[in-house]
Amino acid sequence: MTGAGGDRVREQAERILADVPAWLWDGERLPVPVEDIVDSCFGLHVRDVEDMSAAPGAPAVDGGQQLSGLLLPARGEIWVNADEARRWPPRRRFTIGHELGHWVLHRTGQESLFCRRTTVQEARAVVADIEEEASQFAAELLMPRWLLVREHAACNGDIDALCARFASSRAAMERRVGQLLVGEPPR
Numbered sequence: 001m002t003g004a005g006g007d008r009v010r011e012q013a014e015r016i017l018a019d020v021p022a023w024l025w026d027g028e029r030l031p032v033p034v035e036d037i038v039d040s041c042f043g044l045h046v047r048d049v050e051d052m053s054a055a056p057g058a059p060a061v062d063g064g065q066q067l068s069g070l071l072l073p074a075r076g077e078i079w080v081n082a083d084e085a086r087r088w089p090p091r092r093r094f095t096i097g098h099e100l101g102h103w104v105l106h107r108t109g110q111e112s113l114f115c116r117r118t119t120v121q122e123a124r125a126v127v128a129d130i131e132e133e134a135s136q137f138a139a140e141l142l143m144p145r146w147l148l149v150r151e152h153a154a155c156n157g158d159i160d161a162l163c164a165r166f167a168s169s170r171a172a173m174e175r176r177v178g179q180l181l182v183g184e185p186p187r
């Protein structure tokens with residue numbers, strides 16, 4: 001995401017990180033404690049849920065279209081897909097960041113947001129604007145640019161090392177590095 005929309009998303013994520021109290025995060029320690037931030041700064045409770053379709057108002061989903069995460073503003077809860085979280089811990093972090101992005105950027109009243117696996121995209125922008133914005137927010141929050149630039153230099157651009165430091169998936173890290181450091185063409 002580029003342009004005014006992308007700048008707005010980045011500024012919101014950076015402001016949130018700047019406002020995290022020092023006792024919670026010193027602005028440098030990796031990985032960014034995303035669950036502590038949503039809990040302590042936003043009062044949102046993260047739940048790992050086996051059956052996402054149990055959420056009030058959950059849409060019927062086809063076999064391959066599992067829900068990765070959802071935001072229940074009325075309950076102050078983020079639900080993450082427990083099976084995905086067990087198999088891909090970095091994915092859990094990204095989903096939490098994505099749902100916080102919806103909370104910050106897109107929340108209208110008490111309406112719940114349901115995010116299918118195919119819309120919580122770590123790698124490519126192929127989905128609707130608010131889904132892409134939420135994923136961009138997650139990337140800005142979990143891989144802040146000042147820390148990524150520094151760590152990228154420190155480990156000579158080794159993607160696996162960066163994934164370990166930021167507790168990121170390879171897909172999310174490759175996209176982020178492409179955006180910030182390799183001059184990925186705008187889209």
Ligand SMILES: [Zn+2]
Pocket residue numbers: 098102113114115116119120130131134
């Ligand atoms: Zn979403």
